[in-house]
Amino acid sequence: xxPRIVAVLxxxxxxxxxxxxxxxxxxxxxxxxxxxxxxxxxxxxxxVALGEVAVDRSGIDAVMLGERSLQEQMLSVRPCLxxxxxxxxxxxxxxxxxxxxxxxxxxxxxxxxxPWLDQAVVLIDCPPSSGILVANALFAVDELLVPMTSDxxxxxxxxxxxxxxxxxxxxxAKNYRTTLVMSRYISNRRLSEDVLTTIKxxxxxxxxxxxxxxxxxxxxxPSFGKTIFEYRPGCRSAQDFASLAVDFIEGRVM
Amino acid sequence: xxxxxxxxxxxxDPLAWLQHAEAAxxxxxxxxxxxxxxxxxQDANQEWVEQTDxxxxxxxxxxxxxxxxxxxxAADDPAPAPTSQQSLSISLATVQNMQAVAQLYQRLLSxxxxxxxxxxxxxxxxxIDTSTLQLLLVFKRTAIKQNKRVSIDFPSERFIEAASLLGxxxxxxxxxxxxxxx
Ligand SMILES: Nc1ncnc2c1ncn2[C@@H]1O[C@H](COP(=O)(O)OP(=O)(O)O)[C@@H](O)[C@H]1O
Ligand SMILES: [Mg+2]
Numbered sequence: 517x518x519p520r521i522v523a524v525l526x527x528x529x530x531x532x533x534x535x536x537x538x539x540x541x542x543x544x545x546x547x548x549x550x551x552x553x554x555x556x557x558x559x560x561x562x563x564v565a566l567g568e569v570a571v572d573r574s575g576i577d578a579v580m581l582g583e584r585s586l587q588e589q590m591l592s593v594r595p596c597l598x599x600x601x602x603x604x605x606x607x608x609x610x611x612x613x614x615x616x617x618x619x620x621x622x623x624x625x626x627x628x629x630x631p632w633l634d635q636a637v638v639l640i641d642c643p644p645s646s647g648i649l650v651a652n653a654l655f656a657v658d659e660l661l662v663p664m665t666s667d668x669x670x671x672x673x674x675x676x677x678x679x680x681x682x683x684x685x686x687x688x689a690k691n692y693r694t695t696l697v698m699s700r701y702i703s704n705r706r707l708s709e710d711v712l713t714t715i716k717x718x719x720x721x722x723x724x725x726x727x728x729x730x731x732x733x734x735x736x737x738p739s740f741g742k743t744i745f746e747y748r749p750g751c752r753s754a755q756d757f758a759s760l761a762v763d764f765i766e767g768r769v770m
Numbered sequence: 771x772x773x774x775x776x777x778x779x780x781x782x783d784p785l786a787w788l789q790h791a792e793a794a795x796x797x798x799x800x801x802x803x804x805x806x807x808x809x810x811x812q813d814a815n816q817e818w819v820e821q822t823d824x825x826x827x828x829x830x831x832x833x834x835x836x837x838x839x840x841x842x843x844a845a846d847d848p849a850p851a852p853t854s855q856q857s858l859s860i861s862l863a864t865v866q867n868m869q870a871v872a873q874l875y876q877r878l879l880s881x882x883x884x885x886x887x888x889x890x891x892x893x894x895x896x897x898i899d900t901s902t903l904q905l906l907l908v909f910k911r912t913a914i915k916q917n918k919r920v921s922i923d924f925p926s927e928r929f930i931e932a933a934s935l936l937g938x939x940x941x942x943x944x945x946x947x948x949x950x951x952x
Contacts, residue, residue, distance in 0.1 A: 619937045651935060668780060675784040687932045689899055710779045718785045 519552075519635040521627060523653040524661045527680070528673035529644030532663040532699030534561045535734060537641040539753075542743040543761035545596035549636040552590060552598040556623070556653055557643035558607040566593050567741025568601060577603030580622035580652070586630040594743075598635075610649050623652035637764075646680055654684045660692050661764075663699035664715065666708035674715070694722060695769065697760065701727040716770065724763040725770045728756045857887035862895050862929075866902040874902065878909050886918045893924035898932045907938060 524533050534557070541551045554576050555562035563569070568591065578584040579600070590598040609622065627638075639661075642653050662677065664670050685691055696719055702708050716723055728734075729752065737747035744754045762768065858881050863870060881888050890906070906922070913920040922942055925933070933939040 620935050621937060655935075671780070672784045675787070678785070678788060683931065684935070686897060687899070687935050707779050713778070714780055714783060714785065718788050 517632075519632055519638050520659060521638040521640070521657045522659045522661050523640045523642055523657045524663065525640075525642040525650065525653060525677075526662050526664070526673065527644060527646045527650065527677055528670065531665050531670065531673075532697075532728070533644070534565060534641050535738070536661070536663045536697060536699050536728070537562055537639050538565045538738075539734075539744050539757040540760055540764060541597055541637075541639050542594060542745050543757045544637055544764070545594055546745060546758070547761055547765070548596060549765070550596050550598075550634050552600065552635050552638045554600045554638065554640045555602040556606070556640050556649050558602055558610060558649075559643070560602040561738070562641040563599060563601045564741065565738040566599055566743070568593060568599060569741070570601075572604050573601055575601030575603035575606070576623070576626070577605035577609060579626035580609055581605065582622075582625075586626050606649070610643070610645070610647050620648065620651045620655045624656035627656050651684075654681075654692075655688070658690065658693060660694045662694060662696045664696050665700045666698060666702055666705070666711045668707070668711065671711060671714060694719075695724055695764075696722055697724045698727045700730045702730045703727075721769045723770050724760060725768040726756055726759040726763050728760060729753065856885055857889055858885040859889040859891055861891040861893075862898075862902075864894050864896055866895055866898040868899060868901050871901045871905055875905055878905070882909075882913060882916070882918065888913065888918065888920045890920065890922045891924060892922050892929045893926055895926045895929040898929055900936065903932060903936055903938055903942070906942060910942065 524537050526533055537553055541553045544551045553562060553566075556576060560571065563575075574584065575589050576586075579586050579589055586600065589600045591601070593599045623640075632638075640653050640657065642650050660681070662674070664674060681692060681694070696715060698712060698715075701712075712723075712727075731751075731753045733748050733751055734744060734753045737744050740747060744751065744757060748754065860877055860881055862874070866874065878888070910920045922929075930939065933942050
């Protein structure tokens, strides 16, 4: 069966895309769901956060350039969790100096050729931009997960993102299944509540139920190449992500 | 300062436009090759934007295969009747979708039978779907085979955007810098 292929996307940087990918993926893997994460960001933070630091290893770049199959590029990094790194030429694809001009379907073709075996979920960690790489992700998936912070500028960014998505939906004649996750929620703050209320107003039944709270531990663990479940198992951020994984699987929203 | 209750800390609501955005979207368009029945085979979605070999039969071209109009076209006699040297201009409508594609096909076909040089004015387009882009691509190839000239003039932002999203801008010769992709 084809896995759920989800682009974790928000053109704004620092909203928690990579953190969400890493920890949601590990949480799903711990529930026994075979997960593949794909690092589509040339800055390869996803790989670093999972402790994979070999920068010149080829990854999704070679898949997009048609040189390797996706299976060949999957690294088993944890039980039930595979990683496809970005690879050194992903930046060149973003700048259109490789892969031909305006090629929006490089990733889609790479994914389509993959037999997937028993994979349940594929998460694609998108770069904080809206260039050819994100276009490739939007081409390749039917489902989006949008991490959101709880501040005013995030709403502004979300507005821009929705404009972009509408264009894609129109041009590609598709209708994304979009969910949002509050990925850096600052509790005990009026503004956070107001932002959340606003988001829920426009995205009813689309915000995953668990709020991922802003914590020091979550900010610390990438530098150790560990997920929150390894860095501080049982802490409240680990609980948040464990609960988010269930939301993600069961479609629990607020 | 619209539509927010005064108790909210958010004065200006950047998402307000979402409520007014028209829900209209092209109902059904041709599925992009491979997006629907992906699992079946990988050759079905091979190189679907890469076909530049104009000497080849349209039927051999996996990309246009599912296009009934392309077949109709390819079936036309490739040695056309003598036609005018004068150029003929066709304007694309604001909305070019599946519903309009049959009519556009007829207009393009008769233009092709009339003249050697067809200008397509794409300045008004603000919505265009994959079926229309496919039609234009096949049209351009057909015209080239018949030694005729087709140029797409004044493409609108939306046209360029759609073409570049689908990787067709070079083939349709409406390429522009990668900047402004969105
Ligand atoms: N819930 C959180 N609590 C604390 N720090 C967070 C949280 N989510 C993300 N961060 C930190 O914020 C920074 C940006 O997050 P990241 O996931 O890299 O965002 P993005 O991938 O969207 O650019 C990183 O340093 C990360 O560790
Ligand atoms: Mg990131």
